[in-house]
Amino acid sequence: MRTLALEAGDVIMDIYNSDDFDVRSKSDDSPVTAADEAADALISKGLRAAFPDVLLVTEEQADSHEQRASAFLIVDPLDGTKEFIHRRGDFTVNIAYVVDGTPVRGVVYAPAKGRMFFTRADGKSVEEQGPFDKDAVGNLSPISVSSPDNAALMVVASKSHRDQATDDYINKYAVKDMKSAGSSLKFCLVATGEADIYPRVGRTMEWDTAAGHAVLKGAGGDVVRFDDHTPLTYGKPIYENPFFIAYAPGVKLRKA
Numbered sequence: 001m002r003t004l005a006l007e008a009g010d011v012i013m014d015i016y017n018s019d020d021f022d023v024r025s026k027s028d029d030s031p032v033t034a035a036d037e038a039a040d041a042l043i044s045k046g047l048r049a050a051f052p053d054v055l056l057v058t059e060e061q062a063d064s065h066e067q068r069a070s071a072f073l074i075v076d077p078l079d080g081t082k083e084f085i086h087r088r089g090d091f092t093v094n095i096a097y098v099v100d101g102t103p104v105r106g107v108v109y110a111p112a113k114g115r116m117f118f119t120r121a122d123g124k125s126v127e128e129q130g131p132f133d134k135d136a137v138g139n140l141s142p143i144s145v146s147s148p149d150n151a152a153l154m155v156v157a158s159k160s161h162r163d164q165a166t167d168d169y170i171n172k173y174a175v176k177d178m179k180s181a182g183s184s185l186k187f188c189l190v191a192t193g194e195a196d197i198y199p200r201v202g203r204t205m206e207w208d209t210a211a212g213h214a215v216l217k218g219a220g221g222d223v224v225r226f227d228d229h230t231p232l233t234y235g236k237p238i239y240e241n242p243f244f245i246a247y248a249p250g251v252k253l254r255k256a
Contacts, residue, residue: 001107002118004046005093006134008039008077009111012093016084016112023085031081036060039077039093047073047095054097057239059207065238071099072235076207080183083159089113090159090182096210101233106214108184117143117188117215125191125218145221145248146193152176153251156186156195158202165201169226172254173197187212190246191219198246201226206239213246221248226256 015021015035023031040060047056055069059076073095078084080091089112097105107118116128126140146154151174157166159180170178181189187209189195213223213232223232226243245253 001047001095001097001105002109002116002128002137003134004043005095005107005109005116006132007046008042008093009109011035011038011042012078012084012091013111016087031085032060033078033081033084035084036078036081040075043075043077043093043095047075057207059205068235070235071097073097074103074207074210074234074239076184076205076211079208080185083182088159088182090185092183092185092211094184094207094211096207096214098206098210098234101235102231103210103214103217103234106211106218108188108211108215110183110185113185115185115188117191119214119218123218125215127188127192143192143215143219145190145216145219146196146250148196148248148250149176150174150250150252153197154195155179156181156189156198158182158186158200163202166199169199169201169254169256184208184212187216187223187246190221190248191216193248196248197251199226199243200245201243204241204244206234206236206241209241209244210234216246221246223247224253229253 012035055072057064057074076094083090093109095107096103109116129139159182186198223246232244
């Protein structure tokens with residue numbers, strides 16, 4: 001999964017650094033680029049070869065959204081397409097493995113940022129230091145969530161999807177600092193302790209969140225539903241998420 005994420009990152013960056021690339025709209029009006037499609041083809045081929053008996057769900061293959069299994073791989077080959085299109089750099093490659101509703105393994109690679117996060121076989125999450133060799137894992141730093149100060153919280157929120165409902169919820173907390181980030185990097189910022197909480201009041205799909213969720217869980221954090229604070233689970237109809245909150249367990253969660 002790590003190797004495929006790095007290979008997909010190379011393909012994405014070749015297109016990102018080109019003079020121009022086409023942007024089209026999908027049926028739900030979300031944008032898609034040649035980078036999404038090329039990365040999806042590369043990752044899908046690699047995962048199907050390595051795990052032929054495991055269901056593969058990917059954002060770019062609508063047929064896969066109708067399929068169900070208790071264990072499955074789920075991929076967003078380019079999470080943060082809007083960040084990519086505007087050349088803001090906050091986009092990621094997300095690959096995750098879900099078992100019985102819980103993401104147990106995940107890789108999040110941000111090629112333009114040079115950051116790579118993944119869960120190890122023991123379930124613990126690490127950040128790999130570059131340069132990234134596809135054949136050999138580099139130096140790994142264990143990551144863990146913060147010990148939050150509820151009188152001075154660090155909040156991260158979406159860069160492209162910020163709205164009044166999000167701000168209203170954030171205003172229920174005593175906030176020391178606020179940062180914006182794109183894609184699944186927001187989960188990783190909570191996982192490394194760079195932020196304490198990431199509330200998402202807006203539509204997301206499971207391929208947007210599964211890899212980041214796995215990384216956060218492996219760093220001691222958690223993700224719960226926004227409405228009742230029960231665990232966010234996977235394998236839901238059409239792989240659509242409810243609103244959610246990703247956080248370090250020391251945060252005293254406020255009601256929606």
